[in-house]
Amino acid sequence: MNEPVPLNSGPLLQQLQDDTSGLSNRMLLSLAMAGLRVRLLRSAVTILSVVLAIAFLTYMGIAGSIERNVASSVVELERTFASNSDGDRNTSGTSSVTGALNDARVKHLNHEQAQDDANRMRFLLRRNGTSVETALSGSSTNTWLITMALLTCTVGVWNAMLMSVTERFREIGTMKCLGAVDSMVIKLFLFESAFQGLVGAIAGVILGLVVALTAAVLQFERFGWTRFPVDQLGKVVCMALIVGALLAVIGAAYPAFIAARMKPVDALRTEE
Amino acid sequence: MEQSTSLPMNPSPTIQRDYVVRTLGITRIYHMGSEKTHALRGVDLDIFRGEYMAIMGPSGSGKSTLFNIVGGLDKPTEGMVFVDEVDIAALDSYELAWLRCRKIGYIFQAYNLLPMLTAIENVTMPMTFANVDADDARDRAYDLLQKVGIGHRWSHRPGRMSGGQQQRVAIARALANNPAIVLADEPTANLDLHTGADIIAMLKELTQAAGVTVISATHDHKMLDICDRVVWIRDGQIDRVQRREDLDIHVGQIEEAETSH
Numbered sequence: 166m167n168e169p170v171p172l173n174s175g176p177l178l179q180q181l182q183d184d185t186s187g188l189s190n191r192m193l194l195s196l197a198m199a200g201l202r203v204r205l206l207r208s209a210v211t212i213l214s215v216v217l218a219i220a221f222l223t224y225m226g227i228a229g230s231i232e233r234n235v236a237s238s239v240v241e242l243e244r245t246f247a248s249n250s251d252g253d254r255n256t257s258g259t260s261s262v263t264g265a266l267n268d269a270r271v272k273h274l275n276h277e278q279a280q281d282d283a284n285r286m287r288f289l290l291r292r293n294g295t296s297v298e299t300a301l302s303g304s305s306t307n308t309w310l311i312t313m314a315l316l317t318c319t320v321g322v323w324n325a326m327l328m329s330v331t332e333r334f335r336e337i338g339t340m341k342c343l344g345a346v347d348s349m350v351i352k353l354f355l356f357e358s359a360f361q362g363l364v365g366a367i368a369g370v371i372l373g374l375v376v377a378l379t380a381a382v383l384q385f386e387r388f389g390w391t392r393f394p395v396d397q398l399g400k401v402v403c404m405a406l407i408v409g410a411l412l413a414v415i416g417a418a419y420p421a422f423i424a425a426r427m428k429p430v431d432a433l434r435t436e437e
Numbered sequence: 438m439e440q441s442t443s444l445p446m447n448p449s450p451t452i453q454r455d456y457v458v459r460t461l462g463i464t465r466i467y468h469m470g471s472e473k474t475h476a477l478r479g480v481d482l483d484i485f486r487g488e489y490m491a492i493m494g495p496s497g498s499g500k501s502t503l504f505n506i507v508g509g510l511d512k513p514t515e516g517m518v519f520v521d522e523v524d525i526a527a528l529d530s531y532e533l534a535w536l537r538c539r540k541i542g543y544i545f546q547a548y549n550l551l552p553m554l555t556a557i558e559n560v561t562m563p564m565t566f567a568n569v570d571a572d573d574a575r576d577r578a579y580d581l582l583q584k585v586g587i588g589h590r591w592s593h594r595p596g597r598m599s600g601g602q603q604q605r606v607a608i609a610r611a612l613a614n615n616p617a618i619v620l621a622d623e624p625t626a627n628l629d630l631h632t633g634a635d636i637i638a639m640l641k642e643l644t645q646a647a648g649v650t651v652i653s654a655t656h657d658h659k660m661l662d663i664c665d666r667v668v669w670i671r672d673g674q675i676d677r678v679q680r681r682e683d684l685d686i687h688v689g690q691i692e693e694a695e696t697s698h
Contacts (some may be wrong), residue, residue: 339545345566
């Protein structure tokens with residue numbers, strides 16, 4: 166009775182080949198969301214670390230360009246009143262028409278205004294420990310600071326996701342018993358982390374903008390408003406969002422791999 | 438009394454005679470550093486379709502290893518394991534996941550429901566893994582929850598259910614994809630006597646109606662009482678296989694009535 170050894174050609178294998186097994190991304194996403202809801206406090210802490218890193222990134226980006234804008238308007242204003250005073254000399258020599266006199270008076274007023282602004286901005290820059298030249302040249306220490314902040318945050322996410330994986334061994338094992346394949350487990354954890362990263366990045370961008378604006382107004386008075394880098398805003402926000410999601414995914418990559426490699430037998434272990 | 442391992446055991450007359458599980462000479466060796474531990478040393482076991490089989494043995498006997506291998510959770514070092522005519526020892530992890538999803542239902546001692554999902558979502562999950570249409574899956578999950586008697590709690594999360602209720606959800610989940618085998622690992626160990634009896638009665642009723650084979654690792658006499666056969670494992674080998682009629686079961690203890698067939 167031991168002799169009939171059926172080979173792997175049964176109906177099961179046929180079905181297996183026909184089947185394109187998988188769980189839709191939408192389902193995985195809602196599963197990831199449910200997981201985050203249950204562990205709300207922990208995911209909030211993970212999100213917080215992303216918030217801080219991205220707020221820092223946004224702040225550095227915005228504050229840097231405000232400083233640069235202020236410095237470059239100093240240069241611009243000084244150039245204009247330099248050329249204006251040349252023009253004054255020319256016009257005063259050739260014309261005595263009343264219109265020209267009015268023009269000159271307006272120019273003179275603008276001239277004084279511009280000079281005041283430029284001097285004020287120079288002073289404010291100096292008060293903040295920088296100068297027109299340094300602000301324009303941009304500093305490489307900032308880049309290092311930002312990189313370090315992002316790295317620290319990635320390690321934080323890594324740690325949080327590793328904990329999440331070890332805590333959920335039984336859960337993952339159960340899912341594998343029910344038929345989850347490795348790629349689903351990986352996707353589940355990456356989705357979870359990417360979502361946390363994105364939420365953290367959005368909150369971080371808002372926080373960073375608020376802080377950067379407040380600081381700009383405190384440091385540069387009304388120039389903080391008027392020299393606000395509207396053109397840079399979109400770029401900085403987009404970059405912050407992408408970086409936030411990306412660092413969360415990078416941090417989750419190894420933990421997700423660990424989770425996927427877990428054996429379903431572990432689900433049978435009864436200890437909590 | 439020692440039985441050579443693959444003697445044909447007479448199944449109960451009510452049972453169809455085809456096999457749902459057959460193992461041929463499976464061995465399982467665990468490597469711990471340079472040391473080798475033989476968890477199983479050549480086990481041949483046939484389990485008939487629709488049968489209730491209990492696996493018993495002292496801890497360290499290889500009982501769990503056999504249970505896991507039959508359930509597609511572990512692979513033998515040598516030998517073949519046929520589940521529904523497919524040698525699962527030869528499957529890769531992707532194919533094993535497929536098999537676990539569609540052919541095997543699991544019932545755990547600690548229920549193992551996913552805490553973030555509601556009862557009905559827990560039952561739907563294996564069907565989602567099997568690509569069942571979402572609406573169909575939901576309907577079937579609801580039917581199953583009704584059958585196990587907790588249809589009214591379909592929207593509750595496991596944290597808000599008693600052990601007995603959670604195990605009912607787990608039974609519904611195990612049956613979701615119409616499996617050929619249900620593996621039950623001490624399904625009543627965490628339950629009180631009365632609830633355990635309810636769960637066992639329900640399991641018997643539902644699996645018999647569907648012609649499902651149940652393989653159980655258990656010491657619960659109530660569970661053993663409904664088993665068709667009991668496999669005793671000792672030192673990684675089958676010590677003996679007994680039919681229920683040959684077992685003398687008392688409340689609280691299990692004894693052999695007569696061992697010589």
